Amino acid sequence: MADLAVQFVTHILKLNQEYQPLDRFYLTNRVYALVGEQLPTDDTPDLLDLAAALLDAAVANQKIEDTPTAREILDAELMDLVTPRPSTVNGAFWNHYQVSPLAATDYFYQLSRQNDYIKTRAIAKNVVFPVTTNYGDLEITINLSKPEKDPKAIAAAQHQAQTDYPKCQLCMENEGYLGRLGYPARSNHRIIRFTLGGETWGFQYSPYAYFNEHAIFLNQEHRPMVINQHTFTNLLEIVRMLPHYFVGSNADLPIVGGSMLTHDHYQGGRHVFPMMKAPIIQEFTVAGVQAGIVKWPLATIRLTSDTPEKLVNAATAIQQTWRDYSDESVDVRAYTGQTRHHTITPIAYRRDQQYVLDLVLRDNQTSTQYPDGIFHPHPDVQHIKKENIGLIEVMGRAILPARLKTEMQAVADYLIGKPVEIAAYHQTWVDDLQQRYDFTAANVEQILDREIGLVFARVLEDAGVFKQTTAGQAAFKRFVKCVEKADFYA
Secondary structure, X not given: OOOHHHHHHHHHHHXXXXXXXXXXXXXXXXXXHHHOOOOOOOOOOOHHHHHHHHHHHHHHOOOOOXXXXXXXXXXXXXXXXXXXXXXHHHHHHHHHHHHOHHHHHHHHHHHHHHOOOOXXXXXXXXXXXXXXXXXXXXXXEEOOOOOOOOHHHHHHHOOOOOOOXXXXXXXXXHOOOOOXXXXXXXXXXXXXXXXXXXXXXXXXXXXXXXXXXXXXXXXXXXXXXXXXXXXXXXXXXXXXXXXXXXXXXXXXXXXXXXOOOOOOEEEEEOOOOHHHHOOEEEEEEEOOEXXXXXXXXXXXEEEEEOXXXXXHHHHHHHHHHHHOOOEHHHOEOOEEXXXXXXXXXXXXXXXXXXXXXXXXXXXXXXXXXXXXXXXXOOHHHOOOOOOOOOHHHHOOEEEEOOHHHHHHHHHHHHHOOOOOOOOHHHHHHHHHHHHHOOOOOOOHHHHHHHHHHHHHHHHHHHHOOOXXXXXXXXXXXXXXXXXXXXXXXX
């Protein structure tokens, strides 16, 4: 029976065609160099199990310390041996693209799973369930995949030399980066290059995917995010290139934007979100394009055309109108002094030969009553969700914090009469639930799941600038009238 290094080399030769059987001794010695030569001979056929065993062996052989950071860095180095060079991966992707866009993404997605860049085992820990609401079936996830930060690593990072390389975790310089304390290992990371709007862009997958084939499209240049006419053109060009994917951009302002506003990027993938299924409740035309108000908690306009250029013109008309639009009757204000508050979260996708562009109106004002944001989850729902509502959640998929898994177990026990303590910030909500339900061990989990989903629906309603109320929809229609008058591209 072969030792772990020899078994690992068999996987390298199978998955990385750059190596040939003649390279077997060379590769075996590379693995020994990384993990040590004293290795068990257990039969471990699964690649991820084998890599985990090699990490344990490296600790035993004193090649690495037994810390999450050291293990992550070594794991990525081992998986780098399994992964072809960036130039080879790019060549293979575009060769597959000549067959079909689907064949190209299937190749790259499978590679990113096989080499453990996409953390499939960690992602499988996430809690996922649907909840029926007035806006359709929302998708609830409790995010358990990302590893918790290591306190020792945080402390040690304060004493290491500071560096601005790479500038951020979305920069192309991350491809092949070893990693360090407080910064992820990327030895096995690969990026597909393509041209977008005359610039070089990259396409990669998210290591801790929030949905199927969660992809990131990033500019080669490290520059801040911006939503403008060029953004709409880029999004539609990506779904022309990859018609089986959607692609969208976080807004470009704090509070209503994503967590990484310093690097221009989009997110996409192979998933149909609840918002995409939501119906139109009022039709109109802008810049000669079919448009409609979507029945959705966030104020959303849907544009549809078989001509992307027409969609860009219509979207630009809407954006420029929204940028300077105010309606004090519903707390909508474009500016406070010189501070801009209005932007858009745009999402592009295909329906057969039709291009669709959903534009979600965003406003990042704060007030004395709502210091976190007027159009942000309000205090009474922050026990479930208090973070910014970004692109993914805008479309109806909740990304809820890991703390809820243990907290909801305590709440469930409390509701069926067990002597447990619950987090104080859940108490008002729990008291209300007790008034409305008779809880048993058989129904408590199902009821809690549903009520979490309904809280998320409320979270989205809080983020909506024009509410799904009589007053809110009247205000939305007033805005639409202004857009129609500003129809300067028709």
